[in-house]
Structure formats: C-alpha cells, structure tokens
Amino acid sequence: MKSFVCQVCNHIAFDEAPVDCPVCGSAIENFEKDDEAIQSPADPGNLLETDNMHIPVIKINTGCSGDHDNTCTSIFIKVGEIEHVMETEHLIEFIDLYINKKYFSRVLFTAKKIHPEATLRISDTSGTLSVIAYCNTHGSWRTKIKLDE
C-alpha cells in the first residue's frame, strides 16, 4: 500500500502525503514515501511472540450504552494480544486511528504508568477502522476492522 511517513512524528499517511502532517503540523517535505512502513508477520497463519506483542487488538461495541442516539461506536484497543512492555527504551509511543484510511486521532502513551490500551467513543458507525500502533523499537503495526459488521 502506498504510504508516507512523517519523519518528525512517525505518523503514516496513505495514498498521498498531506500538505501538513495532521498530527504534528510538519510540512509535506518531511514526509518520506515508504510502502513497507507497516510491519507484517512473516507468517500470518502462525504468529510469533513479536507479532502478538505489537498487532493492535480491537473490540467494537455498536452504540454507546444509550448515549448519543445511534451515532456512536465504542471501541477498545489494546497493544497487543500479549501486552507490550512500557519502558522508556522500549515502549508503544502511540496509536493512530483512521476511518477509511483518513486519520482522525492519536492516543499518546508514556513509559511505566500506563497500559498500551485505550477506550474511545467515536461518532462514526460505518467504514473501516484502522489502528496503527508505533513501537519505538519495532516500528508500526496495523489492524483493520469494519465497524458495521
């Protein structure tokens, strides 16, 4: 997949580089094309421990317990199936979220005090949600899921 990486904040944009980075505001010159920016398991049918520590796990709940009428989806994300370590020299720094390849939010993490997990309530109820987890040692890992299935 065509992807462009912000050299300032490691945000990944798809299809084309944005005029300004939607996360850190850097100019388009700071984006480098890298179609291999997202790591993928060597064998998707037989995941290794490294894969299971980085691939985001997404759980979807349609509706938000009666709030927001029918314009809300509750999403829970954790990185990964085996919880990743959160030490300064090796941690999940952030997750970036996209609907239909369009970025809409970043959740930042810090070392030691936090699990690499987030619960968010979003106003979209359809489309494909992508979550990219960024490890400062092992790079970017992605999971995609359809909201309305």
Ligand SMILES: [Fe+2]
């Ligand atoms: Fe890692």
